[in-house]
Amino acid sequence: MAEYRMNAPLSDADAEKLRCGDVVFLSGVIYTARDAAHKRLMDLLDQNMELPFDLKGAVIYYVGPSPAPEGRPIGSAGPTTSYRMDSYAPRLHGLGVKASIGKGRRNAEVINALKKFGGVYFGATGGAGALLSMRIAEARVIAFEDLGTEAIRELKVSEFPLLVINDSQGGDLYVTPDRKAVGLE
Amino acid sequence: MRTLDSDVIVDAVAGMCIHANRYLPEDVQRCFAQCSSKESVPAAREIFRQLTENCTLAARTGLPLCQDTGLACFFVELGQDLHIMGRNIREAINDGVRKGYDEGRLRKSACDPFTRANTGDNTPSVIHFDIVPGDTLRISFMAKGGGSENMSRVTMLAPAEGWEGIRKFVLQRVAEAGPNPCPPIVVGIGIGGTFDYAPVLAKKALLRKLGDRNPDPGLDAREKELLADINKLGIGPMGLGGLTTALDVKMAVSPCHIASLPLAVNIQCHSARHEEVEL
Numbered sequence: 052m053a054e055y056r057m058n059a060p061l062s063d064a065d066a067e068k069l070r071c072g073d074v075v076f077l078s079g080v081i082y083t084a085r086d087a088a089h090k091r092l093m094d095l096l097d098q099n100m101e102l103p104f105d106l107k108g109a110v111i112y113y114v115g116p117s118p119a120p121e122g123r124p125i126g127s128a129g130p131t132t133s134y135r136m137d138s139y140a141p142r143l144h145g146l147g148v149k150a151s152i153g154k155g156r157r158n159a160e161v162i163n164a165l166k167k168f169g170g171v172y173f174g175a176t177g178g179a180g181a182l183l184s185m186r187i188a189e190a191r192v193i194a195f196e197d198l199g200t201e202a203i204r205e206l207k208v209s210e211f212p213l214l215v216i217n218d219s220q221g222g223d224l225y226v227t228p229d230r231k232a233v234g235l236e
Numbered sequence: 237m238r239t240l241d242s243d244v245i246v247d248a249v250a251g252m253c254i255h256a257n258r259y260l261p262e263d264v265q266r267c268f269a270q271c272s273s274k275e276s277v278p279a280a281r282e283i284f285r286q287l288t289e290n291c292t293l294a295a296r297t298g299l300p301l302c303q304d305t306g307l308a309c310f311f312v313e314l315g316q317d318l319h320i321m322g323r324n325i326r327e328a329i330n331d332g333v334r335k336g337y338d339e340g341r342l343r344k345s346a347c348d349p350f351t352r353a354n355t356g357d358n359t360p361s362v363i364h365f366d367i368v369p370g371d372t373l374r375i376s377f378m379a380k381g382g383g384s385e386n387m388s389r390v391t392m393l394a395p396a397e398g399w400e401g402i403r404k405f406v407l408q409r410v411a412e413a414g415p416n417p418c419p420p421i422v423v424g425i426g427i428g429g430t431f432d433y434a435p436v437l438a439k440k441a442l443l444r445k446l447g448d449r450n451p452d453p454g455l456d457a458r459e460k461e462l463l464a465d466i467n468k469l470g471i472g473p474m475g476l477g478g479l480t481t482a483l484d485v486k487m488a489v490s491p492c493h494i495a496s497l498p499l500a501v502n503i504q505c506h507s508a509r510h511e512e513v514e515l
Contacts, residue, residue: 087352117303117343126341127294129304132383132416136394154474155383155416176286176474177383177418178507180303199354200303200343212286214279214476226477228469230412235407 056210060108061149067169069215071222076092076210081110081152082123085131087140087201088194096142103203105196106147110173113153114166115200116190117180125190125206127180131153133172144168156225168172172217174224186211238315238371242322245373248513249332252377253308254340255512257300260291264483264508265443266506271420271480280478287506295486298341302507305342306379308333311440315370324498329375330359344425345382364436376443376512382422387413390435394496402427402499403462407437409501410466415475418505422446423466423485426500428492438502441486443510449486450490461486473506 052071056064059079063075069075082104084092097103113133117126133153140151142165149170154177165172188209196202216224230236267287271286294301310329311313323331337344344358361481367377393401406425413421426437463485472478482507492498 115303115343117300117305118341120298120341123297123299126343127300127305128305131304132386141401143348156414156475158436174415176283176290178302178505179286179290181297181299181301182286182290184299185293200345202452220467225415225475228414228470228471228472230407232468232470233407233465235404235411 055207059208061110062108063149063169066149066171067219069171069218070220071215071218071224073215075213076212077110078209079207081112081206081208083112083114083116083204083206085113085115085201086135087137087198088203091195093139093142104205106143109148110150110152111143111148113151116184116208117205119190123184125184125187128184128187129180130175130177133157136199140164144170152213153196162217162221162223166218166221169219171215173213174216175211175213178196183211183225237317239319239321240250240373242320242325243345244430245320245325245328245375245515246332246335248515249329249377250339252375252511253333253336253342253379254511256377256388256509257340257342257399258298260301260507260509263447264506265291267483271483273442275345275477275478275480276474277478279314280473280498283473300340301509302381303343304345304383305337306359306381306509306514307345309378309380309439310361310363311376311460312363312365313368313374314365315372315491316367317371318373323506326363329363330361333357333359334362337475341424344375347427350375359376364440374512375515376455378439378443378512379509381507382503384503387417388435388438388500388502390431390498390500392431394498395411395495395497397497399458401497403465405499406462406501407465407469410503411469413503414471417503418507419471419475420473420483420506422483422504423462424502425462425485425487426502427487428490429497429498430492430496433490434498434500435502437488437490437500438500442471442502442504442508444486446484446508455487455489459487462492477504
């Protein structure tokens, strides 16, 4: 398991060399989107309209931050559970998105999309929202302001700590529960 | 008869919302330290290290521990000899939530289930009232996050399934939830009552301190048995493997219909934020 410092947007080569279990400290520009913003992105795509950010190499962070206090760019900002975005993620990977950041398991369609399009799924530590907020230097709403916490924000991150959960080779870091040990199988 | 001004309730609730979202209860922090010291998987220790640092940072900066500052859930014990002056008690609690979530820069997560439009002030909160003897008002607040709530389930077992059925359902639920609810989790289990009451028991059980003993020795033994079994699943902190899938198991029971065995499993993430006030 390797440790990397990388920049977002991610290049194809960067995304493809990552393996599950690798630690990545990510710097650069990433975009926030969770449930409601994904639905709106799909609506824009359906209508052949321009998206609010360039998908090429993009890293999407599944987060709905708490309001920014005085003197800080953003409030607490840890990951939300990713499976709720599973129905949207393959389409976005097909259009150039290289990675998403969240927590929790992805379904087979997402794992296949990562293989097909050379993408990666990063885990950030859930419930460590204050800690992760410290690695966000700037935040700016760029679309769907009416969605409040669910609006799309452009974030400038510095050494944002991530763990590769699913890689472009089909690897999965999450442990399979030992059902046999407790007589479930 | 004692009287209590509703403004006192508003301020107490606002204070609890802010404080609970910034400071993790001491029993939870102590449990992190104890469980972390037993872990040999490096990823598990690293997660505990981050969670501990997160607590320190939240306390120092005033940022909430987690961006999901929860739907505001309350258990209220209202003394029947207490008269509340001013607002209706439900309004007072909701006004306290509005004030606390605004002033504490907490996230407002309440929305319409169909349109998904945010209500804008994190109300209405979910309030369970109980009328009790005496003239005091006890309010317990829980900032319940959506990720762990989504992994919770209720079921109606057949009485023949008994303890083995309960045990299997709970273990299966925790196994299926896996990394999603932000383990290490606390598992609240409600057994008995009716379809609607079992989940209330499960949620209320989550208010107990981690590491305490169930006053019923039989239930205490079952909590320990289930905790040991859940941790044999090996899911570990954030699903990366390790000994600590759950920090604790809390069980509450109530008599049920002769035809039924209602069971609710309410999962709480590691950020087990709750607080209590007596007025």
